[in-house]
Amino acid sequence: MRSAPQPVPRAPEPVVAGTREIEVTPCPNGPLLVRGADAVRDADGRAHQVTRPVVAVCACDKSQRLPWCDGTHKVIPRK
Amino acid sequence: MQLPLERGPLSAGVIDALSGRADLDGDRLVALVHDLPEHVDPTTDDDFHVALWVAYELHYLGFEDVAESWEWDPELIRVRRELESVFEAELRRRTADQVRRALEADGDVASRLFDLTEAFDGPSLARFIQREATREQFLEFMVHRSIYHLKESDPASWVIPRITGKPKAALVELQYDEYGAGRPDRLHATMFGDALEACGLDREYGGYIDQVPGYTLASNNAMSLLGLNRRLRAAAMGHLGAFEATSSLPCRRFAGAIRRLGLDEKAAEYFDEHVEADAVHEQLALRDICAALVDQEPTLLTDVFFGAAVCLSRDVVTAEQMLSAWQRGESTLRAVDAEAVA
Numbered sequence: 001m002r003s004a005p006q007p008v009p010r011a012p013e014p015v016v017a018g019t020r021e022i023e024v025t026p027c028p029n030g031p032l033l034v035r036g037a038d039a040v041r042d043a044d045g046r047a048h049q050v051t052r053p054v055v056a057v058c059a060c061d062k063s064q065r066l067p068w069c070d071g072t073h074k075v076i077p078r079k
Numbered sequence: 080m081q082l083p084l085e086r087g088p089l090s091a092g093v094i095d096a097l098s099g100r101a102d103l104d105g106d107r108l109v110a111l112v113h114d115l116p117e118h119v120d121p122t123t124d125d126d127f128h129v130a131l132w133v134a135y136e137l138h139y140l141g142f143e144d145v146a147e148s149w150e151w152d153p154e155l156i157r158v159r160r161e162l163e164s165v166f167e168a169e170l171r172r173r174t175a176d177q178v179r180r181a182l183e184a185d186g187d188v189a190s191r192l193f194d195l196t197e198a199f200d201g202p203s204l205a206r207f208i209q210r211e212a213t214r215e216q217f218l219e220f221m222v223h224r225s226i227y228h229l230k231e232s233d234p235a236s237w238v239i240p241r242i243t244g245k246p247k248a249a250l251v252e253l254q255y256d257e258y259g260a261g262r263p264d265r266l267h268a269t270m271f272g273d274a275l276e277a278c279g280l281d282r283e284y285g286g287y288i289d290q291v292p293g294y295t296l297a298s299n300n301a302m303s304l305l306g307l308n309r310r311l312r313a314a315a316m317g318h319l320g321a322f323e324a325t326s327s328l329p330c331r332r333f334a335g336a337i338r339r340l341g342l343d344e345k346a347a348e349y350f351d352e353h354v355e356a357d358a359v360h361e362q363l364a365l366r367d368i369c370a371a372l373v374d375q376e377p378t379l380l381t382d383v384f385f386g387a388a389v390c391l392s393r394d395v396v397t398a399e400q401m402l403s404a405w406q407r408g409e410s411t412l413r414a415v416d417a418e419a420v421a
Contacts, residue, residue: 027362028190052256056359064331069358071327074193 013041014057031056031069042067080285082142083133084415086293087126093133093158097145105154112161121169123396125293127162132288132296134159135303139230140284163304167311170301174388181384188370188380192317195387196324201395202402205329208336212405217336219411221278221346222287223295223401227302228271229284232257234306235319241312242372249367250316253323253360267356270349277343290412294400298393305386313379316372317386320364325394326357 014022014037025033034040034055039047048067056069063070082098085091089111096103112127121127136142137150149155181195208220232254239250259265272282281287288296305315334350337343369387373380404411 027366030362031358033359033362052260052356052359053252054256054359054363056355056362065355068355070331070354071358071361074328 015039015041015047026059027056030073031059033057040067080136080140080142080283080288082145083129083285083288085126086129089126089162090129090133093130093155096155097133097142097149103152103154103158105157108158109161112158112165115165121165122173122297123292123294123400125296127166128293128296128300129288131159131162131166131300134162135300135307136285138303138307139233163308166297166300167304170389170392171385174385174392177388177392178381178384181388182381188373188383189365192320192365192369192383192387193324195384196321196391199388199391199395202398204394204398204401205332207402207405209332209339212336212340214340214342215410216405217340217342218278218280220333220401221275221280222412223291223397225271225275225280225282225287226285226291226295226299229268229282231267231271233268234302235315237306238312238315241309242316244375245371246316246368246375249363249371250319253319253363253368256356256360267349267352270352274346274349277345287412289415292400292411292413294393294396298397301389301393305389311382311386313369313372313376313382314386314389316364316368317383317388318390319386320361320369320383321387321390323357323364324361325391327354327361330354330357 014024014034020036022037023035025035027033034050034057035053037050037055039049040055040057041047043066057067058065058069058073060073060076062072062076064072082094083090085094089108092101092104092108092111095101108130115121115127119127133142134155137145137147137155141147141150177195177198180198181191184191184194186194204220208217212220235250236254239247239254242250255261257267259267259269263269275282302315302318305311305318330350330353334347334354337347337350369383373383401411
């Protein structure tokens with residue numbers, strides 16, 4: 001599990017249209033890898049379409065491309 | 080693609096043979112490589128890397144008017160292997176310290192790889208491009224990048240049949256995304272072609288080979304070296320991991336430069352895509368490919384670090400060379416004599 005998350009991330013909500021299983025893998029000090037979702041809903045409830053086989057969902061809340069990870073977590077000092 | 084122009088005796092020996100102007104004199108070329116003069120740096124030399132690049136390109140898209148059978152010509156393979164062995168030995172020598180430190184470090188494989196990406200000191204090309212590069216300098220940067228990005232991800236694909244299980248599934252998952260996830264217009268190589276075109280540059284594969292210096296060809300050759308040799312499969316994956324893990328943040332800077340310079344927004348799309356894609360790919364490459372590969376075969380650890388260090392050390396060379404040329408007020412590209420082309 002992630003040690004020391006920054007401000008508690010508002011849990012992104014993977015959305016699926018069918019009955020596929022959604023797989024969510026947390027990366028230590030990094031994003032959540034999500035497989036099998038059709039869309040991811042952000043904190044404001046807006047759905048963002050998934051267009052690649054795996055998506056990285058921001059878990060530090062500092063990304064400039066929310067809800068997606070943009071690598072910004074790497075420049076935030078780890079606690 | 081046409082054969083490139085020669086830049087010395089090694090590249091001339093290979094190119095003349097492929098174009099049918101002369102027989103391939105393997106003994107002479109192998110001896111030349113073996114007895115490379117002291118001042119020739121096999122990690123940046125123009126002649127050396129044009130010769131090697133041509134030998135490798137026969138395995139990718141080949142050249143117009145060059146018989147496809149050259150790909151497996153034993154004499155040419157012998158020359159290529161000599162070039163490869165000198166190049167690899169020098170890459171290993173130059174990355175030995177970082178590889179040793181990574182081997183001695185604590186932590187799991189993925190976190191040691193992430194740490195390794197931060198262990199290379201060099202000037203930041205991305206920061207300079209974001210903040211200061213002129214339009215002309217940015218276009219030069221795109222020309223350098225075109226050599227790899229027009230065949231983006233292809234060198235890593237050689238590894239797919241050479242690994243099994245979890246790392247194989249993850250590599251294919253990553254490559255599927257690189258190759259547009261079923262949409263030809265989203266092939267990353269095609270998107271880079273679109274970006275070149277949006278910048279008013281030539282999108283033709285290999286179109287800028289004669290303009291780019293040896294160090295840029297060498298970075299590409301390093302990827303082919305690791306990809307085409309099964310014994311180096313772990314190094315190829317380490318290279319992929321380090322490449323992906325040092326991409327998202329610089330790509331954001333490159334997109335920023337495009338907007339600052341007022342270039343066509345279409346050119347920024349490629350880099351925007353890579354901010355997101357590579358934030359996924361770095362996790363896949365380091366955790367599900369590199370770490371998983373080492374789980375299967377622990378003896379591969381050294382080569383995973385070696386490959387990562389090759390990628391990172393090449394980036395340092397590129398940044399140093401480009402920034403120092405620009406500081407001197409020079410172009411980073413080679414002037415090509417129009418008559419020589421004709």
